[in-house]
Amino acid sequence: MSTVAVLQGGRSLERQVSLKSGARVEDALQRLGHTAVAIDVGSDLVARLTDAAPDAVFVALHGRDGEDGTIQELLEVLGLPYTGSGIAACIRCWDKVLTKHLLRAAGIPTPDFHAFSETAFRELGAAQALPAIEQQLDFPLVVKPAAQGSALGIKFARTAADVPAAIVSAFSYDRKVLLERYVPGRDLAVSIVDENGSPTALPVVEAVPEGRDFYDFEARYEIGRTRFVCPAELPNGIAERTQELAIEAYRALGCAGFARVDLMLREDGELFVLEANSVPGLTETSLLPQAADAAGIPFDALVERILAMALARSPA
Amino acid sequence: MSGRTPPRSTAHDLARYAGLFAQRTKVMKSSAMRDLMALTERAEVISLAGGMPDTSSFPADTYAALMTRVAQESCARALQYGPTEGFAAAAHCIAEVMQAEGMTVDEGELLVTTGGQQVIDLVCKTLVDPGDVIVAEAPTYPGAVPTFCSYEADVVQIEMDEDGMRIDALEETLERLEREGRRPKFIYTIPTFQNPGGVTMSLPRRQRLVQVAHERELLVLEDNPYGLLRYEGDPLPTLYSMDGGEFVIYLGTFSKILSPGIRLGWAAAPRPVLQKLNLGKQAADLCSSSMTQLFVAEYFASGDWREYVASLVGIYRGRRDAMLEALQAHFPHEAAWTQPQGGLFIWATLPDYIDTTDLLARALDENVAFVPGRAAYLDGRGGSSMRLNFSGSDESAIREGVRRIGKVVAEQVALYGTLTGAAPAASAAAPAADAPRDADGLAEVLQLPPRRRSGRRAEADR
Numbered sequence: 001m002s003t004v005a006v007l008q009g010g011r012s013l014e015r016q017v018s019l020k021s022g023a024r025v026e027d028a029l030q031r032l033g034h035t036a037v038a039i040d041v042g043s044d045l046v047a048r049l050t051d052a053a054p055d056a057v058f059v060a061l062h063g064r065d066g067e068d069g070t071i072q073e074l075l076e077v078l079g080l081p082y083t084g085s086g087i088a089a090c091i092r093c094w095d096k097v098l099t100k101h102l103l104r105a106a107g108i109p110t111p112d113f114h115a116f117s118e119t120a121f122r123e124l125g126a127a128q129a130l131p132a133i134e135q136q137l138d139f140p141l142v143v144k145p146a147a148q149g150s151a152l153g154i155k156f157a158r159t160a161a162d163v164p165a166a167i168v169s170a171f172s173y174d175r176k177v178l179l180e181r182y183v184p185g186r187d188l189a190v191s192i193v194d195e196n197g198s199p200t201a202l203p204v205v206e207a208v209p210e211g212r213d214f215y216d217f218e219a220r221y222e223i224g225r226t227r228f229v230c231p232a233e234l235p236n237g238i239a240e241r242t243q244e245l246a247i248e249a250y251r252a253l254g255c256a257g258f259a260r261v262d263l264m265l266r267e268d269g270e271l272f273v274l275e276a277n278s279v280p281g282l283t284e285t286s287l288l289p290q291a292a293d294a295a296g297i298p299f300d301a302l303v304e305r306i307l308a309m310a311l312a313r314s315p316a
Numbered sequence: 317m318s319g320r321t322p323p324r325s326t327a328h329d330l331a332r333y334a335g336l337f338a339q340r341t342k343v344m345k346s347s348a349m350r351d352l353m354a355l356t357e358r359a360e361v362i363s364l365a366g367g368m369p370d371t372s373s374f375p376a377d378t379y380a381a382l383m384t385r386v387a388q389e390s391c392a393r394a395l396q397y398g399p400t401e402g403f404a405a406a407a408h409c410i411a412e413v414m415q416a417e418g419m420t421v422d423e424g425e426l427l428v429t430t431g432g433q434q435v436i437d438l439v440c441k442t443l444v445d446p447g448d449v450i451v452a453e454a455p456t457y458p459g460a461v462p463t464f465c466s467y468e469a470d471v472v473q474i475e476m477d478e479d480g481m482r483i484d485a486l487e488e489t490l491e492r493l494e495r496e497g498r499r500p501k502f503i504y505t506i507p508t509f510q511n512p513g514g515v516t517m518s519l520p521r522r523q524r525l526v527q528v529a530h531e532r533e534l535l536v537l538e539d540n541p542y543g544l545l546r547y548e549g550d551p552l553p554t555l556y557s558m559d560g561g562e563f564v565i566y567l568g569t570f571s572k573i574l575s576p577g578i579r580l581g582w583a584a585a586p587r588p589v590l591q592k593l594n595l596g597k598q599a600a601d602l603c604s605s606s607m608t609q610l611f612v613a614e615y616f617a618s619g620d621w622r623e624y625v626a627s628l629v630g631i632y633r634g635r636r637d638a639m640l641e642a643l644q645a646h647f648p649h650e651a652a653w654t655q656p657q658g659g660l661f662i663w664a665t666l667p668d669y670i671d672t673t674d675l676l677a678r679a680l681d682e683n684v685a686f687v688p689g690r691a692a693y694l695d696g697r698g699g700s701s702m703r704l705n706f707s708g709s710d711e712s713a714i715r716e717g718v719r720r721i722g723k724v725v726a727e728q729v730a731l732y733g734t735l736t737g738a739a740p741a742a743s744a745a746a747p748a749a750d751a752p753r754d755a756d757g758l759a760e761v762l763q764l765p766p767r768r769r770s771g772r773r774a775e776a777d778r
Contacts, residue, residue, distance in 0.1 A: 011355070011358065013355065013677055013680075015354065015355060016354050118731070121731065121734050121735060122730075122731070122734055127734055127735045127736070127737060128737075130735070152674070152677060153674055153677070163735075164669060164732055164735035164736050165668075165669035165670075165671070165732070167731075167735055168669060168670065168671075168674075168728050168731055168732050168735070169671045169674040170674075171678075171728075171731060172671075172674035172675055172677045172678035172728075173674070173677055173678070
C-alpha cells in the first residue's frame with residue numbers, strides 16, 4: 001500500500017470543484033487501503049510534499065497551476081511520480097489555441113477559429129480585422145478565453161454588436177481569446193483512461209441542457225440543471241467514431257494516464273473536437289466518473305488504475 | 317490526513333438520490349457564482365462582497381460581563397427551550413428598538429425569530445404555494461432569492477429609482493397580474509437603505525404603497541434591518557407605522573445594530589398572520605435561542621444599546637464617505653452609483669458591455685471582490701451592476717479595494733473602446749468632453765439613478 005498526496009483546491013476559479021474531486025479521491029484511496037494526504041495547494045506546497053514524502057501524487061487540481069503544467073513541472077523537479085499527463089501535454093491542453101493548431105495539424109476536425117492576444121487589439125489594431133473574422137466564421141460565433149478550465153467566460157455573439165463585449169469578458173480570464181465558429185449540434189464528451197499503455201475510450205456522455213441554449217458554469221456541476229446521458233444515445237456507428245476521434249486527439253496532444261475530450265456532433269453527423277482536459281473533474285456529477293461507471297468501472301477501481309499508472313512511471 | 321468518514325456514494329448512487337429530491341430542489345437557485353464567491357474568502361482578498369457588520373467594534377469586556385450575568389442569574393433558563401414566540405424580555409427589547417424608529421407595537425403581535433432571514437422564510441412558508449406571485453424590488457436582496465426559489469414562487473421584480481420602488485410601475489404590474497388572474501401573495505420591500513440598491517423609498521411612495529396594499533388587500537413584507545443606521549437626512553416613517561396593523565408584516569433584526577451571530581430577528585404582524593407564522597416556526601425550529609435572547613435582554617437592561625448604535629453610525633458614515641470618494645476618484649465616468657444615506661451598501665452600474673460576473677474573475681486576480689449584480693435578480697438582469705459593501709472593511713481597505721476594481725474596470729473600458737474603434741477612454745480624473753456619456757441609458761436599464769456630480773438628489777420622480 002502506498003502513501004499518496006492528493007493535490008487539490010489551490011487558488012484557481014475551479015477551486016471548489018477541485019476540493020470536491022480531491023475529497024472523493026482521498027476517500028477512494030483510503031477505502032483501497034492507501035494512506036491519503038490531502039494538500040490544499042498553496043505557498044507551502046513544496047514543504048508539505050517534502051514532509052509527506054509520498055510514493056505518488058494524485059493531481060486533483062483543476063484549472064490554472066493544476067492543468068497548465070506548473071504543478072507537473074514542480075513534481076518533476078521533486079522527483080515525485082504523479083497521475084495524468086506530463087508537462088508538455090498539460091500545456092497543449094490548457095491553451096485551447098495551441099490545442100486547436102495541433103489538432104488541425106494532425107488532421108482532426110476542430111471548428112474554424114481565430115485567436116488574438118490583448119496586445120494584438122491594443123497595439124496592432126486587430127479590431128479592424130474583426131469584420132473579416134466575423135465574415136469567415138459567421139454568426140453566432142463563440143468567444144472564449146484561450147485558457148480557462150470551466151465554461152466561465154464563454155459567450156455567444158449573435159451579431160457583430162455582441163462581439164466586443166464578449167471579447168472584453170473573455171479577457172477577464174486570460175490574455176488570449178479565441179473566436180470560434182459555432183457548431184450547432186450535440187454536446188459530447190469522451191473520457192479516456194490508459195490501459196496497459198494504450199488509451200481506452202469510455203462510453204460517450206452527452207450533456208443535454210435543460211431549457212437553455214447553452215449550459216453554463218454552474219449547470220455543469222449542479223445536479224438537475226443539465227442532464228447527462230451515458231452512454232449517449234447515438235445513431236449507429238457514431239459512438240465508435242466519436243471514441244476513435246477522441247483517442248486520436250488524446251494521442252495528438254500527447255496525453256497520458258487519463259483525460260477528457262469534448263466534442264460536438266453536428267446535425268449532419270460530422271464530428272468536431274473542441275478541447276481536451278488533462279485533469280478532468282472527478283466529482284459526483286463529473287463526466288469521467290459517470291462514463292467509467294457506465295463501463296462497469298467503479299470509482300475506486302478508476303482511482304486505483306490511474307494511481308497504478310503513476311506508480312509504474314516512477315523511476316524507482 | 318482526512319478525518320472524515322468516507323462517504324460511500326458513487327456517481328451511480330447520486331443519480332439515485334437525484335430521484336429522491338423534492339421537485340422544489342430543481343428550482344432552488346444555487347447561489348449565483350457560488351464558486352467564484354468562495355474565492356472571495358481568501359485572506360488576501362479585500363472583500364467588498366459581504367454584508368457583514370463590524371462586530372469588532374463591540375467591547376469584548378461588555379460581552380464577557382453580559383454572558384457572566386446570564387450564566388449567574390439565568391443558567392437553567394438559558395440552556396432550556398423557550399416559548400415559540402420568544403421571551404417577554406426579548407419582546408420588551410424589540411418594542412424599544414421599534415419605538416426608536418417611531419413605531420408602537422403590541423408585544424403580543426411579535427414573534428422572535430432566528431435572524432430576519434427566518435421571517436422571509438416563514439412568510440413564504442405561510443403564504444406561498446408553488447407558482448404564486450411575490451412582488452419584489454429590482455434589484456432585490458440576494459439572500460431572499462434562494463428563499464423565494466425554494467418555495468417555487470414566481471417573482472416579479474419592480475424597477476426602482478433614487479426614491480425606491482416605483483409605485484406607478486408596481487400598480488401597472490398589479491393591474492397586469494389581475495388581468496392574468498394572478499394575485500400576488502405579498503410585496504417584498506426594503507424601503508430604507510435598500511439592499512442592494514442603497515436607495516430609500518420617498519414618503520409619498522410609502523404613503524401610496526400602504527394605500528395600494530389597503531385598496532387591494534395585499535400583504536407587504538417590510539424588511540427593515542438598517543433603519544437605525546442613518547448617516548444623514550431625516551428618518552422616514554416605516555410602512556408598519558403608517559399601516560395601522562392591517563397589511564404590513566414588519567421584519568426587524570438585531571443583526572445590524574448588535575450582532576448577526578446571536579441570530580435574533582423578529583416579525584410584527586396582524587394577529588391572524590402572526591399565528592400562522594408561529595405555527596410555521598414551531599415546525600421549523602420550535603424556538604429561537606434562549607441564550608441569546610437573555611443576552612439581548614441583559615444588554616438592553618444596561619441601557620448601552622443606543623450608544624453602541626451611535627458608534628456604529630459614526631464608523632459606517634466614515635466608511636461610506638471613503639467609498640463614495642474612492643468611487644469618484646477611481647471609477648470611470650461611464651459608471652454610475654447610488655448615494656445611500658444609510659445602511660451598508662452602494663449599488664454601482666457600469667457600461668452595459670461590462671459583465672460584472674466576468675469582471676469579478678479579473679478582480680479576484682487583483683485580490684478584491686464584490687457581489688455581481690445578477691445575484692439580485694431572478695431573470696438574468698443586473699449583469700453590468702455590482703453591490704459594494706462598506707461596513708465590513710476599514711476605510712483604507714475600502715479605498716484600496718475600490719482603486720483595484722476601478723483599475724480593472726478602466727482596463728475593460730479602454731479595451732472596449734479599442735474594439736469598437738472609439739477613442740480609448742479617458743481617465744476618470746479628466747473625462748473627455750466629447751466622450752459619449754450614456755448615463756441616462758444606464759439609468760433606464762436599471763431604473764437607478766446616474767451619479768449626480770453635485771451630490772444633490774434627483775428632483776425628477778420618474
